[in-house]
Amino acid sequence: MDCCQAAGIEELMDTQMAERDLKRYRKKGADKTTKLLLAALKDEGVQGLTLLDIGGGVGALQHELLNAGVQDATSVDASSAYLNAAKNEAKSQGHLDRISQHHGDFVEMAGNISEADIVTLDRVICCYDDMRKLVRLSTERAKKLYGVVYPLDNLLNKAITWLENQYRRITKSQFRVFAHPTEAVEALIHDSGLERVFNQETFFWQVHLYRRL
Numbered sequence: 001m002d003c004c005q006a007a008g009i010e011e012l013m014d015t016q017m018a019e020r021d022l023k024r025y026r027k028k029g030a031d032k033t034t035k036l037l038l039a040a041l042k043d044e045g046v047q048g049l050t051l052l053d054i055g056g057g058v059g060a061l062q063h064e065l066l067n068a069g070v071q072d073a074t075s076v077d078a079s080s081a082y083l084n085a086a087k088n089e090a091k092s093q094g095h096l097d098r099i100s101q102h103h104g105d106f107v108e109m110a111g112n113i114s115e116a117d118i119v120t121l122d123r124v125i126c127c128y129d130d131m132r133k134l135v136r137l138s139t140e141r142a143k144k145l146y147g148v149v150y151p152l153d154n155l156l157n158k159a160i161t162w163l164e165n166q167y168r169r170i171t172k173s174q175f176r177v178f179a180h181p182t183e184a185v186e187a188l189i190h191d192s193g194l195e196r197v198f199n200q201e202t203f204f205w206q207v208h209l210y211r212r213l
Helices: 003-012 015-028 032-044 060-067 080-093 106-112 131-140 155-170 182-191
Strands: 050-054 072-077 099-103 116-122 142-151 194-201 205-212
Touching (some): 015 080, 032 060, 032 116, 032 205, 080 099, 131 182
Parallel strands (some): 050 072, 116 142
Antiparallel strands (some): 194 205
């Protein structure tokens, strides 16, 4: 991730946004696509496993999986505001001593991040410029299961991405979104020795879970 994108994430995903998302999570639970990924993970069995959640936001995946039997979780996020929100929720749910938090760009920090049984990137690939590095380094750390949520690869989403980035330019924001080709993402994941065991689509998103061969 270039410095501008990292700064854009820190600027856009601020305390106000994080607190709003945390309030929604506490009221309604995880988002629809997150629930789909959670269900797929639970079907595979998570008892006693470890989790690496990259770009975990308020920590919905972390908290739900810890409640489902995951042993401990590691969270890496480029937004300090969202890490703080996730920490507040961890205190509330009694998970604080089971979650290790790291602030920064996962790709730059990957050498210091340990492997985990489960690795998740929920709506993260679309926020990262160098998709190949992100996918390669994150799959390398998945010992058993690898779950991702990212936009469908179609003309509508490409148009939405283009329009959003035009708006970001006009408003002088450094943050950008990316419509990475599904074929390229899946090829990298499969080349790392993972096979897909679950996939489902919503109007905008695609949810995939892979298992280590």
